Amino acid sequence: FITKFAKIYTPLVVFFSFFLALIPRLILGNWSQWIHRACVFLVVSCPCALVISVPLSFFAGIGAASKKGILIKGGNYIESLSKMKIAVFDKTGTLTKGNFEVVKIFSKNQNEKELLELAAKAESFSNHPIGKSILKAAFAENLNKNQKSNFDIADFQKNVSIKEFAGMGIEASIELENKEKILVHCGNHKLMERFKADFEPAPELGTIVYLAKNSEYLGYIVISDSIKPETKAALASLKNLGIEQTVMLTGDDFAVANAVAKEAGVNTVFANLLPQDKVF
Numbered sequence: 001f002i003t004k005f006a007k008i009y010t011p012l013v014v015f016f017s018f019f020l021a022l023i024p025r026l027i028l029g030n031w032s033q034w035i036h037r038a039c040v041f042l043v044v045s046c047p048c049a050l051v052i053s054v055p056l057s058f059f060a061g062i063g064a065a066s067k068k069g070i071l072i073k074g075g076n077y078i079e080s081l082s083k084m085k086i087a088v089f090d091k092t093g094t095l096t097k098g099n100f101e102v103v104k105i106f107s108k109n110q111n112e113k114e115l116l117e118l119a120a121k122a123e124s125f126s127n128h129p130i131g132k133s134i135l136k137a138a139f140a141e142n143l144n145k146n147q148k149s150n151f152d153i154a155d156f157q158k159n160v161s162i163k164e165f166a167g168m169g170i171e172a173s174i175e176l177e178n179k180e181k182i183l184v185h186c187g188n189h190k191l192m193e194r195f196k197a198d199f200e201p202a203p204e205l206g207t208i209v210y211l212a213k214n215s216e217y218l219g220y221i222v223i224s225d226s227i228k229p230e231t232k233a234a235l236a237s238l239k240n241l242g243i244e245q246t247v248m249l250t251g252d253d254f255a256v257a258n259a260v261a262k263e264a265g266v267n268t269v270f271a272n273l274l275p276q277d278k279v280f
Contacts, residue, residue: 096231098129105219120156121156122186123170130209167188205259209221235264235265
């Protein structure tokens with residue numbers, strides 16, 4: 001708005017300054033007096049206070065935000081923010097800490113430690129926080145078994161090849177020590193349904209990672225996450241600033257999503273979303 005305003009206002013001010021310096025002098029004389037008055041008019045009418053101060057305030061705001069890790073593309077987006085009524089957030093790592101921990105392992109037929117190791121092999125190439133939490137638990141378990149201290153991720157990745165299914169989980173082809181090759185599916189209920197594993201929905205509250213071997217359901221791992229300490233205060237501040245509705249998007253099921261939303265103070269929840277489903 002200021003840019004459009006200045007394109008019209010500034011030429012008009014310059015034109016009237018020249019008019020005030022020349023025309024009255026031709027009629028009334030006294031050249032110095034009208035030059036002085038033209039300069040006074042030019043200074044008083046100068047739009048610099050508006051044209052310069054507004055962009056500078058935007059630049060200062062963008063700079064202050066960037067120091068806090070907030071990236072804003074330009075001043076026009078700050079203007080849009082002033083009119084914002086709805087704020088949409090991702091859950092993991094935004095409203096929550098994103099520091100997942102394995103809290104329970106349920107195995108249908110085999111040893112729970114073996115189930116964890118199988119999941120770690122499947123997740124050994126993953127950079128997802130959930131995959132890292134499974135690897136962390138498996139590392140801790142191997143240390144508890146007094147295995148070699150230099151045990152590393154390469155031990156899990158040996159004879160393993162994976163295929164990722166976005167928003168669902170991982171399919172891992174694993175060659176065991178006895179040369180047997182198995183196909184392991186490690187992910188959420190959508191992955192189990194895709195590969196027709198006859199799984200049993202977990203009753204626990206948390207992020208559930210199901211496992212199946214050659215489409216045979218093996219069990220599940222429960223992983224927990226907690227909201228950031230500042231989340232509730234931040235959402236409350238937004239509401240005080242005029243935000244009418246807060247929305248949370250997550251790939252977790254509705255039970256987990258609703259529990260997090262209730263604790264954080266979020267109004268609306270969209271759960272069971274694939275990454276592409278989060279685009280409005």
